[in-house]
Amino acid sequence: MERLYEILEGIRPDVDFKSEKKLMDEGILDSFDVVSIISEFNDEFGIEIRVNELGPSNFNSVEAMNTMVERLSKK
Protein backbone atom coordinates (compact mmCIF):
# COMPACT_ATOMS: atom_id res chain seq x y z
CA MET A 1 0.00 0.00 0.00
CA GLU A 2 2.83 2.43 0.80
CA ARG A 3 4.16 2.21 -2.76
CA LEU A 4 0.66 2.94 -4.06
CA TYR A 5 0.48 6.09 -1.95
CA GLU A 6 3.88 7.20 -3.26
CA ILE A 7 2.78 6.71 -6.86
CA LEU A 8 -0.55 8.47 -6.36
CA GLU A 9 0.97 11.39 -4.47
CA GLY A 10 3.54 11.75 -7.24
CA ILE A 11 0.74 12.15 -9.76
CA ARG A 12 -1.65 14.26 -7.67
CA PRO A 13 0.20 15.79 -4.71
CA ASP A 14 -2.83 17.98 -3.98
CA VAL A 15 -5.11 15.05 -3.11
CA ASP A 16 -5.43 13.44 0.33
CA PHE A 17 -5.51 9.81 -0.81
CA LYS A 18 -5.74 8.49 2.76
CA SER A 19 -9.13 10.07 3.44
CA GLU A 20 -10.82 10.35 0.04
CA LYS A 21 -13.03 7.34 -0.75
CA LYS A 22 -14.90 8.62 -3.79
CA LEU A 23 -12.02 9.86 -5.90
CA MET A 24 -13.81 9.41 -9.22
CA ASP A 25 -17.42 9.80 -8.10
CA GLU A 26 -16.55 13.18 -6.59
CA GLY A 27 -14.60 14.27 -9.66
CA ILE A 28 -11.30 14.48 -7.76
CA LEU A 29 -9.57 12.20 -10.27
CA ASP A 30 -10.32 12.57 -13.96
CA SER A 31 -9.56 10.30 -16.90
CA PHE A 32 -6.11 11.84 -17.39
CA ASP A 33 -5.25 11.04 -13.77
CA VAL A 34 -6.59 7.49 -14.04
CA VAL A 35 -4.61 6.68 -17.18
CA SER A 36 -1.48 8.27 -15.63
CA ILE A 37 -2.01 5.98 -12.62
CA ILE A 38 -2.45 2.94 -14.86
CA SER A 39 0.80 3.73 -16.68
CA GLU A 40 2.63 3.92 -13.37
CA PHE A 41 1.01 0.69 -12.10
CA ASN A 42 1.92 -0.99 -15.35
CA ASP A 43 5.56 0.11 -14.99
CA GLU A 44 5.76 -0.67 -11.28
CA PHE A 45 3.77 -3.90 -10.96
CA GLY A 46 3.72 -5.21 -14.53
CA ILE A 47 -0.04 -5.59 -14.53
CA GLU A 48 -2.34 -5.29 -17.51
CA ILE A 49 -5.63 -3.60 -16.86
CA ARG A 50 -8.57 -4.50 -19.08
CA VAL A 51 -10.57 -1.67 -20.62
CA ASN A 52 -13.77 -2.51 -18.77
CA GLU A 53 -11.94 -2.09 -15.45
CA LEU A 54 -11.27 1.59 -16.12
CA GLY A 55 -14.02 2.94 -13.91
CA PRO A 56 -14.92 4.18 -10.45
CA SER A 57 -15.23 0.77 -8.79
CA ASN A 58 -11.47 0.24 -9.19
CA PHE A 59 -10.29 3.83 -8.75
CA ASN A 60 -12.52 5.45 -6.12
CA SER A 61 -10.10 4.74 -3.28
CA VAL A 62 -6.57 3.53 -2.62
CA GLU A 63 -8.06 0.36 -1.11
CA ALA A 64 -9.96 -0.37 -4.33
CA MET A 65 -6.82 0.23 -6.40
CA ASN A 66 -4.80 -2.04 -4.11
CA THR A 67 -7.40 -4.82 -4.43
CA MET A 68 -7.27 -4.49 -8.22
CA VAL A 69 -3.45 -4.53 -8.31
CA GLU A 70 -3.31 -7.62 -6.08
CA ARG A 71 -5.94 -9.40 -8.18
CA LEU A 72 -4.17 -8.63 -11.46
CA SER A 73 -0.72 -9.45 -10.05
CA LYS A 74 -1.87 -13.02 -9.37
CA LYS A 75 -2.83 -13.61 -12.99
Added chain:
Amino acid sequence: MILKQGAMEYFDNLDGLNDFIQTYFRKGTATNNYFLADSYLKHIENKKLGYVATQENAVMLLEKHDFYQLYYFINNFAADLPILDDRPVVMEIIYRGEKNKPITIINYWASLGFKLHLTRDNMIANIEKHLEDSNPVYELNLKYAETRTELLYIENLLATTLDKYTGDLLTTDDLNRFLENRNFICATYKGELAGVLQFEIKNKVIWLGHIAVDEHFRGKGIAKELVKKYIADNCSEGYTRFQLWVIQENVGALNLYRKFGFVYGGKTTTSMLKMNS
Protein backbone atom coordinates in the same frame (compact mmCIF):
# COMPACT_ATOMS: atom_id res chain seq x y z
CA MET B 1 9.81 7.89 -39.05
CA ILE B 2 7.45 7.47 -41.94
CA LEU B 3 3.76 8.07 -42.20
CA LYS B 4 2.40 4.88 -43.61
CA GLN B 5 -1.05 4.78 -45.14
CA GLY B 6 -3.17 2.01 -43.69
CA ALA B 7 -6.74 0.82 -43.65
CA MET B 8 -8.83 1.60 -40.61
CA GLU B 9 -10.34 -1.29 -38.70
CA TYR B 10 -13.29 -0.48 -36.49
CA PHE B 11 -13.62 -1.86 -32.99
CA ASP B 12 -16.87 -3.74 -32.65
CA ASN B 13 -16.42 -5.25 -29.21
CA LEU B 14 -14.42 -4.89 -26.02
CA ASP B 15 -12.34 -8.00 -26.63
CA GLY B 16 -10.87 -6.56 -29.81
CA LEU B 17 -10.16 -3.31 -28.02
CA ASN B 18 -8.51 -5.09 -25.10
CA ASP B 19 -6.27 -7.00 -27.50
CA PHE B 20 -5.31 -3.74 -29.20
CA ILE B 21 -4.57 -1.97 -25.90
CA GLN B 22 -2.50 -4.84 -24.58
CA THR B 23 -0.52 -5.04 -27.80
CA TYR B 24 0.27 -1.35 -28.16
CA PHE B 25 -0.04 0.22 -24.69
CA ARG B 26 3.07 -1.14 -23.01
CA LYS B 27 5.57 0.00 -20.46
CA GLY B 28 6.94 3.33 -21.66
CA THR B 29 4.47 3.79 -24.55
CA ALA B 30 3.97 7.44 -25.51
CA THR B 31 0.22 7.99 -25.69
CA ASN B 32 -2.40 10.69 -25.51
CA ASN B 33 -5.19 8.20 -24.93
CA TYR B 34 -7.23 8.97 -21.82
CA PHE B 35 -10.45 7.09 -22.41
CA LEU B 36 -12.20 5.33 -19.56
CA ALA B 37 -14.52 2.34 -19.90
CA ASP B 38 -17.72 4.36 -20.38
CA SER B 39 -16.23 6.41 -23.24
CA TYR B 40 -14.85 3.32 -24.96
CA LEU B 41 -18.23 1.59 -24.76
CA LYS B 42 -20.08 4.61 -26.14
CA HIS B 43 -17.73 4.95 -29.12
CA ILE B 44 -17.77 1.22 -29.89
CA GLU B 45 -21.56 1.19 -29.73
CA ASN B 46 -21.70 4.13 -32.13
CA LYS B 47 -19.17 2.41 -34.44
CA LYS B 48 -17.02 5.53 -34.47
CA LEU B 49 -13.76 4.19 -33.04
CA GLY B 50 -11.16 2.40 -35.10
CA TYR B 51 -7.43 1.98 -35.45
CA VAL B 52 -4.57 1.71 -37.88
CA ALA B 53 -1.48 -0.17 -36.78
CA THR B 54 1.96 -1.29 -37.81
CA GLN B 55 4.06 -3.79 -35.95
CA GLU B 56 5.19 -1.40 -33.23
CA ASN B 57 3.07 1.73 -33.38
CA ALA B 58 -0.62 2.39 -33.70
CA VAL B 59 -3.16 5.17 -33.74
CA MET B 60 -6.75 5.00 -32.61
CA LEU B 61 -9.08 7.22 -34.62
CA LEU B 62 -12.42 8.57 -33.51
CA GLU B 63 -14.69 9.76 -36.32
CA LYS B 64 -16.03 13.24 -35.64
CA HIS B 65 -18.15 15.06 -38.19
CA ASP B 66 -15.72 15.39 -41.11
CA PHE B 67 -12.42 14.79 -39.34
CA TYR B 68 -10.65 12.26 -37.12
CA GLN B 69 -9.56 12.72 -33.52
CA LEU B 70 -6.28 10.84 -33.16
CA TYR B 71 -4.94 8.93 -30.15
CA TYR B 72 -1.40 7.67 -30.60
CA PHE B 73 0.49 4.72 -29.13
CA ILE B 74 4.14 5.15 -30.03
CA ASN B 75 6.57 2.45 -28.94
CA ASN B 76 9.34 3.22 -31.40
CA PHE B 77 9.81 6.76 -32.66
CA ALA B 78 12.09 5.54 -35.46
CA ALA B 79 9.57 3.02 -36.79
CA ASP B 80 6.71 3.56 -39.23
CA LEU B 81 3.62 5.29 -37.98
CA PRO B 82 0.29 4.41 -39.54
CA ILE B 83 -2.23 7.09 -40.34
CA LEU B 84 -5.18 7.97 -42.55
CA ASP B 85 -5.03 11.04 -44.75
CA ASP B 86 -8.47 11.21 -46.34
CA ARG B 87 -9.67 13.97 -44.02
CA PRO B 88 -8.29 16.36 -41.38
CA VAL B 89 -6.78 14.78 -38.28
CA VAL B 90 -6.59 16.51 -34.91
CA MET B 91 -5.09 15.39 -31.62
CA GLU B 92 -4.94 16.74 -28.10
CA ILE B 93 -1.77 16.31 -26.06
CA ILE B 94 -2.42 16.83 -22.35
CA TYR B 95 0.27 17.57 -19.77
CA ARG B 96 0.69 18.80 -16.22
CA GLY B 97 1.85 22.37 -16.58
CA GLU B 98 4.45 24.12 -18.73
CA LYS B 99 7.40 22.38 -17.09
CA ASN B 100 6.04 19.02 -18.24
CA LYS B 101 5.28 20.12 -21.79
CA PRO B 102 6.14 17.15 -24.04
CA ILE B 103 8.36 19.05 -26.46
CA THR B 104 9.79 15.88 -28.02
CA ILE B 105 6.32 14.56 -28.85
CA ILE B 106 5.17 17.91 -30.22
CA ASN B 107 8.28 18.16 -32.41
CA TYR B 108 7.76 14.59 -33.58
CA TRP B 109 4.24 15.34 -34.78
CA ALA B 110 5.37 18.66 -36.26
CA SER B 111 7.94 16.76 -38.32
CA LEU B 112 5.06 14.67 -39.70
CA GLY B 113 3.16 17.72 -40.90
CA PHE B 114 0.97 18.47 -37.88
CA LYS B 115 0.70 22.14 -36.95
CA LEU B 116 0.18 23.58 -33.49
CA HIS B 117 -3.46 24.54 -33.25
CA LEU B 118 -4.73 25.72 -29.86
CA THR B 119 -3.53 25.46 -26.28
CA ARG B 120 -6.04 25.34 -23.45
CA ASP B 121 -5.61 25.58 -19.68
CA ASN B 122 -7.78 23.82 -17.16
CA MET B 123 -9.11 26.26 -14.55
CA ILE B 124 -10.79 25.40 -11.27
CA ALA B 125 -12.64 27.33 -8.58
CA ASN B 126 -14.12 26.47 -5.22
CA ILE B 127 -16.92 28.90 -4.56
CA GLU B 128 -19.24 28.51 -1.60
CA LYS B 129 -21.27 31.67 -1.38
CA HIS B 130 -23.64 33.54 -3.63
CA LEU B 131 -22.21 36.32 -5.71
CA GLU B 132 -23.24 39.93 -5.22
CA ASP B 133 -25.19 41.23 -8.16
CA SER B 134 -23.15 44.38 -8.77
CA ASN B 135 -23.16 46.47 -11.95
CA PRO B 136 -25.97 44.67 -13.74
CA VAL B 137 -26.18 45.11 -17.50
CA TYR B 138 -29.36 47.05 -18.28
CA GLU B 139 -31.81 45.55 -20.75
CA LEU B 140 -30.12 42.16 -20.35
CA ASN B 141 -32.26 39.19 -19.42
CA LEU B 142 -30.88 35.78 -18.47
CA LYS B 143 -32.98 32.63 -18.53
CA TYR B 144 -32.69 28.90 -19.05
CA ALA B 145 -33.36 27.86 -22.63
CA GLU B 146 -36.73 26.15 -23.06
CA THR B 147 -37.91 26.53 -26.62
CA ARG B 148 -36.91 25.03 -29.97
CA THR B 149 -36.23 28.56 -31.27
CA GLU B 150 -33.71 29.09 -28.50
CA LEU B 151 -32.15 25.70 -29.16
CA LEU B 152 -31.75 26.46 -32.84
CA TYR B 153 -30.15 29.80 -31.97
CA ILE B 154 -27.74 28.05 -29.58
CA GLU B 155 -26.81 25.44 -32.16
CA ASN B 156 -26.04 28.10 -34.78
CA LEU B 157 -24.17 30.38 -32.40
CA LEU B 158 -21.92 27.59 -31.12
CA ALA B 159 -21.30 26.23 -34.61
CA THR B 160 -20.17 29.63 -35.87
CA THR B 161 -18.21 30.67 -32.78
CA LEU B 162 -16.35 27.61 -31.56
CA ASP B 163 -13.26 26.04 -33.06
CA LYS B 164 -14.43 23.31 -35.41
CA TYR B 165 -11.78 20.79 -34.43
CA THR B 166 -11.38 21.25 -30.70
CA GLY B 167 -14.50 23.10 -29.64
CA ASP B 168 -16.44 19.92 -28.88
CA LEU B 169 -19.41 20.83 -31.05
CA LEU B 170 -22.63 19.50 -29.57
CA THR B 171 -24.51 16.69 -31.26
CA THR B 172 -28.29 16.76 -31.63
CA ASP B 173 -28.51 14.38 -28.67
CA ASP B 174 -26.31 16.68 -26.57
CA LEU B 175 -28.40 19.71 -27.51
CA ASN B 176 -31.66 17.99 -26.56
CA ARG B 177 -30.22 16.61 -23.32
CA PHE B 178 -28.86 19.98 -22.21
CA LEU B 179 -32.15 21.67 -23.03
CA GLU B 180 -34.07 19.08 -21.01
CA ASN B 181 -31.63 19.30 -18.08
CA ARG B 182 -31.69 23.12 -18.03
CA ASN B 183 -27.98 23.32 -18.84
CA PHE B 184 -28.25 26.26 -21.25
CA ILE B 185 -28.38 29.81 -19.87
CA CYS B 186 -29.48 32.20 -22.61
CA ALA B 187 -28.82 35.93 -22.65
CA THR B 188 -31.31 38.29 -24.28
CA TYR B 189 -30.28 41.90 -24.89
CA LYS B 190 -33.03 44.40 -25.71
CA GLY B 191 -35.25 41.45 -26.51
CA GLU B 192 -32.82 39.74 -28.90
CA LEU B 193 -30.97 36.51 -28.21
CA ALA B 194 -27.35 37.53 -27.64
CA GLY B 195 -25.40 34.68 -26.07
CA VAL B 196 -25.37 31.35 -24.29
CA LEU B 197 -23.52 29.45 -21.58
CA GLN B 198 -23.75 25.68 -21.36
CA PHE B 199 -22.74 23.77 -18.26
CA GLU B 200 -22.90 20.16 -17.10
CA ILE B 201 -22.67 18.44 -13.75
CA LYS B 202 -20.18 15.61 -13.82
CA ASN B 203 -19.28 13.88 -10.57
CA LYS B 204 -20.35 16.88 -8.48
CA VAL B 205 -18.17 19.24 -10.51
CA ILE B 206 -19.97 21.96 -12.46
CA TRP B 207 -18.21 22.09 -15.81
CA LEU B 208 -18.57 25.18 -17.94
CA GLY B 209 -18.74 23.48 -21.33
CA HIS B 210 -19.34 26.29 -23.80
CA ILE B 211 -19.83 30.02 -23.70
CA ALA B 212 -20.47 32.27 -26.69
CA VAL B 213 -21.70 35.81 -27.20
CA ASP B 214 -22.98 36.92 -30.58
CA GLU B 215 -20.43 39.25 -32.19
CA HIS B 216 -23.01 42.06 -32.44
CA PHE B 217 -23.42 42.07 -28.67
CA ARG B 218 -19.84 41.81 -27.48
CA GLY B 219 -18.25 44.36 -25.15
CA LYS B 220 -21.38 44.82 -23.04
CA GLY B 221 -20.44 42.52 -20.18
CA ILE B 222 -22.80 39.74 -21.26
CA ALA B 223 -20.26 36.93 -20.78
CA LYS B 224 -19.59 38.14 -17.26
CA GLU B 225 -23.30 38.05 -16.43
CA LEU B 226 -23.65 34.55 -17.90
CA VAL B 227 -20.75 33.28 -15.78
CA LYS B 228 -22.16 35.02 -12.72
CA LYS B 229 -25.52 33.28 -13.11
CA TYR B 230 -23.84 29.93 -13.82
CA ILE B 231 -21.94 30.19 -10.53
CA ALA B 232 -24.71 31.76 -8.42
CA ASP B 233 -27.45 29.31 -9.45
CA ASN B 234 -25.27 26.27 -8.93
CA CYS B 235 -24.03 27.58 -5.57
CA SER B 236 -27.69 27.91 -4.58
CA GLU B 237 -28.08 24.22 -5.32
CA GLY B 238 -25.19 23.45 -2.96
CA TYR B 239 -22.45 22.90 -5.53
CA THR B 240 -19.06 24.44 -4.84
CA ARG B 241 -16.62 23.06 -7.40
CA PHE B 242 -16.38 24.66 -10.82
CA GLN B 243 -14.10 23.79 -13.73
CA LEU B 244 -13.51 24.79 -17.33
CA TRP B 245 -10.98 24.81 -20.15
CA VAL B 246 -9.94 28.14 -21.63
CA ILE B 247 -7.82 28.99 -24.66
CA GLN B 248 -4.50 30.33 -23.35
CA GLU B 249 -4.43 33.18 -25.85
CA ASN B 250 -7.91 34.38 -24.89
CA VAL B 251 -6.69 36.89 -22.33
CA GLY B 252 -10.13 38.46 -21.93
CA ALA B 253 -11.69 35.16 -20.95
CA LEU B 254 -8.77 34.25 -18.67
CA ASN B 255 -9.10 37.53 -16.81
CA LEU B 256 -12.87 37.15 -16.55
CA TYR B 257 -12.57 33.71 -14.98
CA ARG B 258 -9.83 34.90 -12.63
CA LYS B 259 -12.15 37.63 -11.32
CA PHE B 260 -14.58 34.91 -10.28
CA GLY B 261 -11.85 33.04 -8.41
CA PHE B 262 -10.74 30.53 -11.03
CA VAL B 263 -7.08 29.50 -10.87
CA TYR B 264 -4.94 27.23 -13.03
CA GLY B 265 -5.95 23.62 -12.37
CA GLY B 266 -2.59 22.06 -13.24
CA LYS B 267 -3.45 20.67 -16.67
CA THR B 268 -2.90 22.03 -20.15
CA THR B 269 -3.74 20.56 -23.51
CA THR B 270 -2.13 21.42 -26.82
CA SER B 271 -3.96 20.43 -29.98
CA MET B 272 -2.21 19.70 -33.26
CA LEU B 273 -3.91 19.59 -36.64
CA LYS B 274 -3.10 18.13 -40.04
CA MET B 275 -5.55 19.28 -42.67
CA ASN B 276 -4.87 16.71 -45.41
CA SER B 277 -6.71 17.09 -48.65
